[in-house]
Every structure is written in C-alpha cells, then in structure tokens.
Amino acid sequence: MDSEGEGFYSSSSDATADDSFADYAAVSRLQKPYKILTDDDIRQLFDDDISTVSDVLSVSRGAACTLLCQNNWNLSSVYDKFFAADHRNHQTDASSSSQQELGQNLCKICYDEISPQNTVSAACGHPFCADCWKTYVAAAIDDGAGCLTLRCPEPGCGVAAGVDLIESLASTDGKEKYHRYLRQSYVEASRRRKWCPAPGCNFAVEFDGGGGGGGYDVTCGCSHKFCWNCGEEHHRPVGCETVASWSEKNNSEAENTQWILVYTKPCPKCRRPIEKNQGCNWMTCRPPCLFHFCWLCGKGTGSHTHCNKYGGATAVDENNAKRERARKDLQRYTHYYERWHANEQSRKAAVKDLKTWRDNIGVSKLGEAQGEAPAQLQFVTKAWEQIVECRRVLKWSYAYGYYMEREAPKKVALFEHSQGEAEKQLERLHHCVEKEMGEYLRRRREDFQEFRVRVVDLTVVTGNYFENLVRDLENNRPEVVGGGGGRNGLKKKKDDDERKGLGKKRKKEDDDERNVPRKRATYASRYSRN
Template identity: 30%
Template sequence: MDFSDGEPEDFDVDDVIDIDEVEEEVQETSYEVLDATDIETQLNEAISDLQDVLQVTRGVSRILLQKFKWNKDELLEKFYEKPDTEAFLVEAQVLPKEPAPTLPMTPEDECEICCDSAPLSGLACGHKACDMCWGTYLADKIKEGQSEIQCMASDCKLLMEDVKIQSYINDPSLISKYHQLIIRSYVETNKLLSWCPGMNCGKVVKVHYSESRLVVCSCGTQFCFMCGSKAHDPVSCRLLKLWKKKTEELHGKKHATEGYGADDDSFKWLMTNTKDCPKCMVPIEKNGGCNYMLCKNSKCRFQFCWVCMQPWQVHSQAWYECNKYDPAAAVSREKKRAEHHRLIFYYTRYMAHEQSLAFEAKLRRMVRLKVLRMEQLLIPWIDAQYLFKAVDTLVKCRNTMMFSYVFAYFLKRDNNSLIFEANQRDLEKATEELSGFLERDLEKQDYTKLKQMVNDKSSYVDKRRDVLLKHLRDGEEMGVWEFNE
C-alpha cells in the first residue's frame, strides 16, 4: 500500500540509477529501505515499547509519541523531568484537567448538538453527545487530514484515543484513511524517516543519524534525505535553497542576456554597451539622445536617468544632483552589476550540464539499440551491461558537475578554492570525454576493444568525481570552506 501523498517533484529517468553502482559515499551512509509492512511493524513496536514503560493505554502511547515526533528518548526525558505523572499527561492532553462529574445514568437524554433524544456517550472530560454527532464530527476531522483529534466541545483540549474514534465510525474507508494519516504522521514527523520521491514507490528510507544526505531507494531513486530533492552533492541543502531563490529572481527578470553564454561575444557586447536597470537589473541599451530611461521589463517599468542611474523623479525636483559625483553610489552600482554577471556566469554553466542531462535519455536509447545489435551477433545481454553502467556513471558525474557550479558560486576564493577548481576542471574534462565517446565513437569501435575502452573511461571519470567529493568532504570536516551568502 502506498501511504505517500502527492506527486514527486523534479524526478525523472536520470534520477534512477543502477543499484549495483552505489557510490562510496552512499555505502558509508547507514540506512535501510522500508516497505508498508516494515513501517507498520516499526510503528506498532514503538507504541508497544512506550506503553510498557509508562503503563498507559495503547492510544495514549500513540498520542504521546506523535506529540514528540516519535522521538522516544526525548519523550521519556521530559516525562522523568516531571515529578507529577498526572500533570505530564494533562499537559499532553491525554487526561482532562478536571475529572468528569459523576451523574446519574439515564437510558436516553437530549443531545446538546442535534437536540435529539438518544443514548449519549463521551470522554473522560465529561462531554457527551449521541453516536451520530460523534461520528459526523470525527468523519469531518479525518477528511480534513487530522490524526490528532480533540473533544468536540469548543473549550476542551482532550485528545481522543484511537479505539474511541474507531468505535464511532462505521465506514471502513474512513478507518483506513485514519490509519494512513497516523502512518503519514509517523514518517513525516520523524527526522530519521523520509518518503522516497520516486514515481509510485511508496517506500520509506530510514537513516541511523539525521545528518545523512545522499540515499538510494530500492526502486533505484537517489535523493537527498535532508531536503527530499534529487541528489545535489556537493552543495548543501541551505546553499541550494539560496541558489534557487537567486535564480528564480533571475528568471523573473527575464534578462536580455537569455540565450547567451557568459563567454559569448554577444554577452560581452551587452556588458560593454548596456547598463542594468537599477531596480530589476535587466540590461538596457540606450538608443537615443534623451537620458530619460524606462525599463522595458513589464514587471518593473522603473524610470531612471541614464547618466546618474537615480530615479527620474528627482530630476524635476529641488534636490537634483545629477551633476554631483557620488563615489560610493558608483562603486555600489558597479559591484551590483559585477555580481549580477557573476551569477549569470555560474548559472550558464549550471544550465549547460542540466541540458546535457536531458540529452542523456536519448543516449540511453542509443545504447539500448547498440546492445540489441550486439545480441544479434550472439553477444549476451549480460555481457553488454557495461554500456548502461557507463551511462549511469555519466549521469552521476553530470549531476555532480551541475551542482559543483552552485558550490563554486558561493565559495570564497582562497588556496583551497583553487584546489577545488582544479578538481572541478579535471572532472569536467573527463565527463565531456566520456560523453563524447558514448555519443560519437560508440559505432566506430569493434566489440572486442569497445568494452575495455568504455570501462577505462568510466573508471577514470568516476575516480575524478571521487577525488572532488573527497576533497570537499575533508574540507567540510576541517571547516575550511567559507561562503559568500
């Protein structure tokens, strides 16, 4: 059964790798992949273990664990800090603040919710209603996605136990949904668990410590455990989030440099012959004698002076200062412009590798056709698997190269950054050589030499990737990396 919710984001065929080709850093990470049965088993064991320790009902045990995000150690620490067990349970909303008053039993009474005469029942807090009203209330809460449901009295915070909730619901599909909500809570609030984002997977990855990053599900999907995105080594989740924000702003500006690489003649012409809008940083060319400028970006439309780059409004006012040189403002403008072009420089290279990754799907099809032709020559399918592994290696290295430019963008320059750039250059060169060989030279080689050549090139590019990542991990452990954020 698939308990995960929603469609996966940004995952495609290139995020799925050969499980036999799990890289060194993944093997070093201690984690396991759980299916639906495993999840339920571990959830039930956690509930039973706490139930035995605290001597409470199963429902209370589940509520307490959910409140503490299924962290048993933290829960017990808080529990033993409280000398008064009852006070702890009241604070956790599993015991009422005041016990319910003892009232004479009557076969039927008037329900305060629907005003019908019917048998009433309720909770330890003393609030009662008929079974129909309880059932309707609980059904609405479950449909809203709640797995922690309070008493229906507006001023009562007491949480209802699972057995009580299920006693009022007759619809099996609602009970099943409620059960799934508890499981989702178990996974999504537990810092050691994460749903696999692979298409229609539904499995859960469990790590043994919360700092784990790259994990690979049994379905073949590799992803970052900490943020759920596709694998993005060597850049951290925090820097990746900052990068996305910066590049989203870049896209929002729809800058005039779109389509130009940072090394193109057209790009250099833009840098020489245009100025950036002071507000949105879109490059603007002056094509007339008037110094009044209107930004053509439909989301900006900022009016400014071409000479001093100040808002045009000041030129018709008493504080006109276009003829006065402000060195601080000039330096600030140049710095901002340089930073904008620096971002484009790294973004251009990031996008180049992302586009190449998109083409690798076509390469997979080419390799598949090659293998089919090899089969016709009586070369077994199993003996041609090295070609698919080479494509997997290429995809893996492309992905690392792509995110290495995010890392490089934020990295402060020093001696360590020079080593990083040298490793980055070597990996990029090896990656392009492997890519070129697979795309252009695959058909030129005879089958006796092909395997050795492909394996040699794949092995070399994999080693260059390991060198780059090891240097970055070592630097992270020693605290040598400094970033411009």
C-alpha cells in the same frame, strides 16, 4: 580520436578491462546503514510498538495508540509520563466515560434528547448523541491529519477523543484514512525515519547514522537519491547550506533587479528605468513623462550641446561605477549558472539514456549488431551510470565555485584546474558512449573489442578524476563562503562545533531509544498484571 586520446587508452585485452572494472567505483558519498521500508514494514513496526505499550501498561491497543500519538510516538516518554501520575488520570478508553454521572439527557450540538444507549462521550464524560459524534469525526478525518489531535466537542474541553472512540464511530473509508494518518505521523515523528521526497513514492527510509552530524546520500527503492539532512537531491561535494543559498539565488527576484540596474538607466525626471534599444543617445521617456535627455550624461536635451569634456567625479560617475560592479557580478553569476544548468540538462539526458540500457533496449540492439551476449555489454550501462553521477558532481561544483572566496587565488586556481581536468575526461567518456556508440549500434565492427576496452578505461579514469575533485573540494571547504557554500560567511570550525553539539544531542536521543527495552523490563517487573 586524436593521437593523444589513442595514447591515453593503453589497455589492449579483455582481461585488462575486467581488472579495471574490479576497481571501478562511481563517485558517491559515504553511505551509512539504512533500509527501505515498504508499507507492510511500516505497518509491522507500527503494530509492534502499539503491542509493546499495550502489554507493558495493561491497556487496550486503542489506548496504547492514543498514548503513543500524544507523546510523539516515543515509548520512553509514554512510560515516564504514565507511571509519573495516577493510572486513573491516564485512562483513555472511551468505555470508562459511561461511569460518570452528569445527570444530563440533552445533546449540546443538536439539542435533541438522547437516551443512555445513544450517548457517546470521551473520557471527560461530556455526553453527545452518536449521530453528532459521527458527523464530527467524519468532518475531522476529511480535513486531514489534524484528526489525530481531535478533542471532545465540548467548548473548553481538551480531552482527546481517543483511537477506540474514533474507530467505533468512523466509516470504513474513514477508518482507513485515519490509520493512514497515524502511520504517516508514526514515520514523521521519528528522527531515524523519513519519507522519500520523490513524487508518488510511498517508501520510507530508516536510517542509523549513529550520533554524528553531517549529511548522507540515501537511495530509495524507487531509485530516487536524496540528501538525508535536507531532503534535496544528493549534492556532494557542496553542503546543504550551499544548495539552499544557490536555489534561493536562482529563484530570487533580486537577479531581475540586478539586470535592470545593469542594462537600464533611470529617467532623470521620473526615475523610471529605461532601456536603450536604438543607436541614438537622445532618449525620450515613456508617457506621461516624455522627458528628453542625453543617455550619456543624463542632462535634458533642451539646453544640451555636448558632454565630451571630463569635469571630475560626479554623481553620474558614481552611478556608472555602481552599474559596472553590478554588471560584473551578473556576468560572474551568469557564468556559473549557465554551466550549472547545462550540466543539469546533460544529466537529465543521460538519465534517459541510462534507462534505455537498464531496460535492455540498448543492450539488445548492440548485442544483435555485434553478436555479443547481454552479460558482456554491461560495461555500457556502467559507463552511463558514471556519466550521470559525474554530471551531478560537476553541476554542483559550479555552485561551489560561485561561493568560493576570491581572495584566495591559489585555491581558486587549484579548484579550476581540478574541475577542468575532470570535466575534460567526462566529455571524452560522454562523447564516446553517446556519439561513437552509434556506429556500433548500426553495424558489426571488427574493432568492437578495442572500443569496449576504451569505454571501460574511460569509465574508470573519469571516476578517479571526479573522486580527486570531490576530495579536493571537501578538503578545501574552509575556503568556501558558508562552510560548504553558505552565504553567511560561516567557517568550517563553526560547522564542526555545531555538528559536535548536534552529535551529542543525537547520541543522547539514540541512547534513550536503545534504553527503551531496558526501561520496559523495569516497568513490567514493577507494575506486573494482577
């Protein structure tokens, strides 16, 4: 390291390093209370809600499950609708269907005669044979979660099949799939619960964000981190609007169109875009056009002599000006995208290195080389954690910078200064643990303790720089198009107003959920079992 770097790391003892780690905090968004739900946890919550409705309404568990599914798993809605109408109109138990006398003994699907013992019907009483019902139920379950809204097969009948009826007709595998769809619906219907978006993860997250708006970082049990609001990877300091706009721009065909506009010219005759890939300015269009023209002025070469004289503004000059604007826009986008992509690649590489140290592979190798206990080498893991987090923040800061209003040069200059200083410290830390660490992995070094102090100090200082960067960006968010990066020019005040309105709505929903036990007690006392 140069002399500036040596002067920068002032700590000289293990005690100082330990004190530094006491203040260490990785850059992360403010986290609200949440918990990870395993499959067993979801089953327990699912069964508890069904039992509650079954006890209060004095119906079977299958009927309670049907009522909950029909009312989007909202207990308050179930109680309100159930007691607002006559109980007999809400009876969902399939066994009651046999009380209706229709005087029919013909299945309307297979047109075979059916005996009373082989007759199956939903609450509406439309009779069908058991075999047709089983085929109907099996096909619905195989088609997916749509089986949760399965209706009577009678044309025009909208009566739900009901959980009890489906369970009595489905196969063992079919019942397992059906209940899995029910639990998925149970999680997805709740505003406070979400599935982890990581591929192959079966965990859900139950979040208690109160009544306020905004996005929050959630870390699942599978270690995947995502934004609660949009489900994308956590993206502080930019807003969800910025992430959506940036992703759309990166995947948009408009960028290809802009490249064509910048680096090609239309043939004056057929208007197809032509790229100049040789030195001669006399161009020939592709077959079948084969028009010969001058690349500089666009005139045909048959009568063309020279085009060096300036004749005032022309349509060609306007097209050139348009191409120049497009060229500058493309260069600006390329600048930010290249750095966004580079930091994403660096972050992915750092994640792999972090896994090596978390799995104790790197810890064991370094411990053998330097004669240190694994507990004394956790500073390296902390450093890699800081690098991963800072690479993520730095990556999204470039998307933030792309959407900044260029009419505020002082704000842009402040942003670029904070970003540059943070990036410089991150590169020092990354170089230290990735490049310099190699010497300490290969052989014992007498200066290992000094190296340890240097890594610890760099980790803490880099974290502080990035915390300041995030704070600056969040405080200056009104200067960013889209109130956090959106491309529609929304300002922070509008976002705050929307969040206040959303907060009131969420607070009301939370109050409704909290009032469910109170309503349940009221209903139970009003409609007690006979």
